[in-house]
Amino acid sequence: MLVANFLLLGAVLFCIGVYGVLARRNAVMVLMSVELILNAVNLNFIAFALLHGNVDGHVFALYVIAIAAAEVGVGLAMVLLVYRNRRSIALDELSEMHG
Amino acid sequence: MIAVELDVAQNVAFGIIAAAMIVAALRVVTSSNVVHAALWLVVVLAGVAAQYILAAAEFVAVSQVLVYVGAVMVLFLFGIMLTRAQIGRETDLNNRTWALGIPVALVLLGLLAYVIIDRFEDTTLPDQGGPAPTQLIADNVLAPYLVPFLAISFVLLAAAIGAIVLARKD
Numbered sequence: 001m002l003v004a005n006f007l008l009l010g011a012v013l014f015c016i017g018v019y020g021v022l023a024r025r026n027a028v029m030v031l032m033s034v035e036l037i038l039n040a041v042n043l044n045f046i047a048f049a050l051l052h053g054n055v056d057g058h059v060f061a062l063y064v065i066a067i068a069a070a071e072v073g074v075g076l077a078m079v080l081l082v083y084r085n086r087r088s089i090a091l092d093e094l095s096e097m098h099g
Numbered sequence: 100m101i102a103v104e105l106d107v108a109q110n111v112a113f114g115i116i117a118a119a120m121i122v123a124a125l126r127v128v129t130s131s132n133v134v135h136a137a138l139w140l141v142v143v144l145a146g147v148a149a150q151y152i153l154a155a156a157e158f159v160a161v162s163q164v165l166v167y168v169g170a171v172m173v174l175f176l177f178g179i180m181l182t183r184a185q186i187g188r189e190t191d192l193n194n195r196t197w198a199l200g201i202p203v204a205l206v207l208l209g210l211l212a213y214v215i216i217d218r219f220e221d222t223t224l225p226d227q228g229g230p231a232p233t234q235l236i237a238d239n240v241l242a243p244y245l246v247p248f249l250a251i252s253f254v255l256l257a258a259a260i261g262a263i264v265l266a267r268k269d
Contacts, residue, residue, distance in 0.1 A: 001109050004219045006154065009117045011211035013124055013143070015204040020128035022200035026192050028133060028178050032140050035171065036124055039147045042163075046156045050224050055231050059239045061159045065166050066251050070258035072171050076178040077265035083182040084268075092194055 006047035014040035027079045027089040031072060038068045113153055120146035131188050137175050144168050155227035158236055 013036055020033025042061045049057025083089050123142035130136040144167040151160035240248050 001106060001113065001224045002219070003222045003224050004215055005110075005113055005117070006150070006224075007215045007219060008212060009120070009150070011208060011215060012121055014211070015208040016121070016124040016128055018207060019200040019204035022203060023128065023193050023197035025194045025197075026133060026189075028175065028182065029128075029136060029192060031178075032127055032136060032175065035140065035167075036127065036143065039144065039167075042159075043147060043150060046151055046154045046159060047224070049156065049231070050154045050227060051222070053225060053227075055235045055239055056244075058156055058159050058231055058236050059244050061156070062162055062236070062240070063244075063247060063251055065159075065162055066255060069166055069171060070255050072174050073262045074258050074265070076174055077262035079178060080181055080266050089182050090191070 003047055003051050006043055010040040010043040010047070012040075013037075013043070025090050025092060027082065027091055028076070030091065031075045031079070034071070034075075035068060038064055038071075109153060113150070116146050116149050116153075120150075131190070131192055133179050133183065133189065133192070134176070137172065137179060140175070141168060141172055144172070154224075155230050157230040158233045 017033045017036030017040060020036060021030055024030050024033060042064050045057040045061040045064070047057075049055060049061075079089050082094065086093070120143050123139045123146065126139040127136050127143060130139060144163065148160045148163040148168070151157075151163060
C-alpha cells in the first residue's frame, strides 16, 4: 500500500475543509469544516507513524483529537453567545471590529 | 502470495472508504441543510476511524469513535438545535463570495498533490503485522511527550471553564 494514498486523501479532505471555511456563512458549518481540516492532519500523522514504524504520530493524533474537542466546546459556546446577543450566527454580520 | 492478496484487499477497502469519505465531505460543505451536513460529517469521521484501522492504529481509531462520533457530534447537534429556529432547508448558508473558495481550494489541492506525488510517488508502507501496541503509546505519552500532555490537560481545563463562563446566563 502506497503512503501517497493516505497523504492524498488527507490533502483532499484538507482542501474541502478550506473551501468550507471560506464559503460557509453559518458559524456552526464553519466549525464543521475546521473538524474536516483537523481530521486530514490526523490522517497524515497516522500515515507517517506507519511509514516510520514508531508511535509518535499516534500520540500527536490523540493530542489533536483532545484539542479538537476543546476547540468545539469553546467555539460552540461563543456561537451560542453570539446567537443570544444577535439572534443570528451569520459570520459576515459580525463586523464591529471592522473599524 | 497471501501477503499480496491482503495488500489488494487493503487497497480495495481503502478506495471504497476514501470515495465514501470524499463524497460525504463534499456534502458537508455543500448541503443546504445544517442537520444533514452534521450527519454527513459523521460519515466522514467514521471513515477516518476506518482508515486508522487500515493503518494499524487501533487505539486512535477507538478514540476517534469515542470522542468525535460520540461527543463532538452531539455537541454539534446541540449547537444546531440551540441556534436555529427551524429544522430544514436554508437558503443563506453560504457567503456572497462563496465561489472564490473553489479556486483557492483547487490551487491548494494541486500544490499539495504535486508535492506529495513528487516526494512519495512509490514509497510503500511497511507491513506492520498487527496493531501498534497501546502500551507503547502510553509510554510515549507519559515519558517523552509528558510536557505537551500536561499542556493539553491545562488547555482542556481552560476550555471547560471558558465554555461555562461564555455560555452562562447572567
